[in-house]
Amino acid sequence: MAANVTVTNLRTSKGVQFEANQSLPQTSWRLVHNEVQVLDFFESGGFTTTINPIFVGTEIECETEITKLGLEPQDVSYASNIFEGA
Numbered sequence: 001m002a003a004n005v006t007v008t009n010l011r012t013s014k015g016v017q018f019e020a021n022q023s024l025p026q027t028s029w030r031l032v033h034n035e036v037q038v039l040d041f042f043e044s045g046g047f048t049t050t051i052n053p054i055f056v057g058t059e060i061e062c063e064t065e066i067t068k069l070g071l072e073p074q075d076v077s078y079a080s081n082i083f084e085g086a
Contacts, residue, residue, distance in 0.1 A: 004028070004056045008049065023048040023056045031055040031062040038066060038074040 008022045023030055027045040031038065032054050039052055041062060048054060055065045 005054055010049070018051065020049050020051050021054045022050075023054055028056050029059045029062045031057075031065055033066075033069070033071050035069070035071075037072040041066075041074065 004024045004026070006022050006024070007019050009017060010020050011017045025046050027043065029043050030040070030048050032040040032048070032050050032052050034052050043059070048056075055062060057065070
C-alpha cells in the first residue's frame with residue numbers, strides 16, 4: 001500500500017465494522033478501482049475513503065497505474081442515460 005493511503009476501521013450505523021482505504025488530505029489525484037475497471041479518477045483535497053483499492057499521486061502517476069494494472073475505462077453510460085431521460 002502506498003505511503004499516502006492508510007487502512008482505517010469504520011462502523012456502519014447498524015454496527016457492522018469494516019476496513020476501508022483512506023487517502024491523506026493533501027490535494028492530489030485519486031484513482032479508485034476494483035482491480036478490473038476505473039471506478040473514479042479525480043483531483044481533490046481532503047480525505048477520500050473507499051472500500052475499493054485507491055491509488056494517490058499526480059495525474060501522470062495515476063494514468064501510469066491505470067496502464068500498469070490494465071484497468072478498463074470508467075463506465076459512465078449510466079450517467080448519460082440519466083441525462084438523456086433513458
